Amino acid sequence: DGGITQSPKYLFRKEGQNVTLSCEQNLNHDAMYWYRQDPGQGLRLIYYSQIVNDFQKGDIAEGYSVSREKKESFPLTVTSAQKNPTAFYLCASSPLAVNYNEQFFGPGTRLTVL
Amino acid sequence: AQSVTQLDSHVSVSEGTPVLLRCNYSSSYSPSLFWYVQHPNKGLQLLLKYTSAATLVKGINGFEAEFKKSETSFHLTKPSAHMSDAAEYFCVLKAAGNKLTFGGGTRVLVKP
Numbered sequence: 671d672g673g674i675t676q677s678p679k680y681l682f683r684k685e686g687q688n689v690t691l692s693c694e695q696n697l698n699h700d701a702m703y704w705y706r707q708d709p710g711q712g713l714r715l716i717y718y719s720q721i722v723n724d725f726q727k728g729d730i731a732e733g734y735s736v737s738r739e740k741k742e743s744f745p746l747t748v749t750s751a752q753k754n755p756t757a758f759y760l761c762a763s764s765p766l767a768v769n770y771n772e773q774f775f776g777p778g779t780r781l782t783v784l
Numbered sequence: 785a786q787s788v789t790q791l792d793s794h795v796s797v798s799e800g801t802p803v804l805l806r807c808n809y810s811s812s813y814s815p816s817l818f819w820y821v822q823h824p825n826k827g828l829q830l831l832l833k834y835t836s837a838a839t840l841v842k843g844i845n846g847f848e849a850e851f852k853k854s855e856t857s858f859h860l861t862k863p864s865a866h867m868s869d870a871a872e873y874f875c876v877l878k879a880a881g882n883k884l885t886f887g888g889g890t891r892v893l894v895k896p
Contacts, residue, residue, distance in 0.1 A: 674827075701882055710793065712874060712886030713828075720882070728883075760827060764882060772818060773884060775827035 673697065674776035676761050681781045683748070683755070691746045691779045693761035700766040702744035703773060706730060707758040716759075719744055720766060748781065756783045786811040788877045790887035797865045798895045805860040805890045807875030817858045818876040818884075819849055828874065834858060845869070870894045 674695045683689045693702065701720045705713040715728030719738040733752025738744055744763075748755045758780050762773040791806040809815060816835045820828040832843025839851045845868075849860045858875060875887040 676827075710888070712788075712888045713884075714886075715883060718883070758825075762828075766882070772830055772833055775820075775829070777827045778825065780825065 674761060674763055674774060676759075676776040676779050678779060679777070681779055683781065683783050685783055686750045688747055688749050689781065691748070691759055691761075691781070693744045693746065693776060694742055695744075695761075695763045695774075695776075696742060697763055697774065698741075699763035699774070700741070701764045702738070703762040703764075704728075704734070704736065704744070704746045705760045705762065707760060707778075713760060716746065755781055757781060786813075786815070786877055786879045786885050788875050788885050788887035790873075790875050790890050792890050793888065794891050794893065796893040796895065799867055800864050803860075803862040803865045803869065803892065805873050805875075805892070807858045807860065807887060809856050809858060809875070809877050811877060811879045813879040816878040817849075817851060818878070819843065819847070819858075819860045820874045820876060822872045822874065822889075824871075831860070831873075865892075865894050867894050867896065 677692045703718040704716040707713050714730050716734050717736045719725035735747045760778045761776040764773040787810045789808045818833045819831040822828045831847050832841045834841050834851045842848045847862045872889045872891045874889050877885045
């Protein structure tokens with residue numbers, strides 16, 4: 671089955687630790703995205719990548735880092751510099767065709783800082 | 785600048801009655817507009833999309849939305865709510881580029 675997988679589903683972190691969230695897609699999509707969702711708010715873009723070995727900051731990139739070494743994978747690292755990391759993190763992907771508009775979302779990872 | 789405003793943060797309906805979720809947008813470009821649904825602790829699923837073709841868009845699970853340029857609105861409706869419609873709904877705007885702008889979400893409660 672084609673789709674986007676995120677792991678783990680739940681993640682607990684102690685303050686001061688870095689953690690890495692996994693996102694894998696087998697849809698052959700060029701573009702991948704990371705969003706953060708807080709209660710009662712819409713999604714906010716953290717980072718996105720349109721091609722392997724290239725990525726751009728979104729609206730709230732501070733305290734996060736990403737890599738795009740393979741087309742299928744776009745891991746997100748939440749660093750200790752992120753002051754309030756507890757949130758629901760969603761990964762998405764899309765083709766880059768000019769007339770293609772929608773993004774496909776993974777099931778999400780809920781990160782809790784203890 | 786572009787923005788999306790969902791006018792109701794919560795909507796409560798009885799099963800079998802109509803559902804209306806309101807969305808207004810602001811964009812300097814011709815927009816593409818989407819409605820996504822999110823069930824608790826799940827990812828987002830596309831309900832329907834408007835991409836400058838027909839202004840009345842039909843989606844999955846009996847939902848539809850009407851694009852009104854003069855009112856800068858894209859309201860989502862369903863004639864008869866089902867218990868499985870209880871979820872959070874997001875109105876989403878795509879203008880230039882591939883970046884999406886999300887509304888704040890509307891949480892729908894369906895009463896038996």
